[in-house]
Amino acid sequence: MNLDQTAGFETAFQAFARDCVRQRDCPLGTKASEVGRGLKAFFEKLDAQPVPTGDPDRRDLGESLATTGVIAAMYDEGAWATLRDALTSAMRENDGAGLLALSDSYYERDGDGRYTNLMFANAAVNCVDLPPAFSTPDEVRGALPAFEKASPVFGEGLAWATLNCAYWPVAPTGEPHRIEAKGAAPIVVVGTTRDPATPYRWARALTTQLSSSRLLTYDGDGHTAYGRGSSCIDDTINAYLLRGTPPTGGKRCS
Secondary structure, eight states, X not given: OHHHHHHHHHHHHHHHHHHHTTSTTOTTOSSHHHHHHHHHHHHHHHTTSOBOOOXXXXXXXXXXXXXXXXXXXXXXXXXXXXXXXXXXXHHHSSOOHHHHHHHHHHHXXXXXXXXXXXXXXXXXXXXXXXXXXXXXXXXXXXXXXXXXXXXXXXXXXXXXXXXXXXXXXXXXXXXXXXXXXXXXXXXXXXXXXXXXXXXXXXXXXXXXXXXXXXXXXXXXXXXXXXXXXXXXXXXXXXXXXHHOOOOOTTEEEO
């Protein structure tokens, strides 16, 4: 599951890279193949040479905050221009404020340094759902090549992030199993082709399990599909929710 998600973030990042090099203000190169290498090299410099942010709490931009800031922008293609600006400021002007702001938005941190419970709840749910992916740092090190192959830019960080459930104080109660829902009315499964966080392959996999599933595909970027600008998606889901009319299986929208 973690490898699938890592690959999902790489898919989203490659879409950003292709768009970035078409813009005049891309700070990561002129070819899409250069973007990942440039960003990875920037990340690797940051812990030794953090970039100032002007934050009143004196939080400089290190690798962790910068990575989170980039990941945050993968959830919505509308944030790509903001990400380009933030990377330009950090890489060329020694100003990490933009990437710090993106990172804070991801963690829902306000100006007073307070956080919502979003990430705590996320860990609580995930860690009870399934046994931890890895139990020790040595297990993560052994898996690093696979994660870095799935995403040269994000693989290492996302591999280490899997350890959060190894230290979660509540034992898992769930285990993977098929859900077929035999006899259910039509169930609409919506998948976005370049979704970073819930990869499209998960939507297709769920569709093969549910006996009455109807897969609705959004050929696009960002996380989720409904209410994000596609009238085709919105009209199709509204018809299902309001009138009980499911789409035909295999319908695609953009």
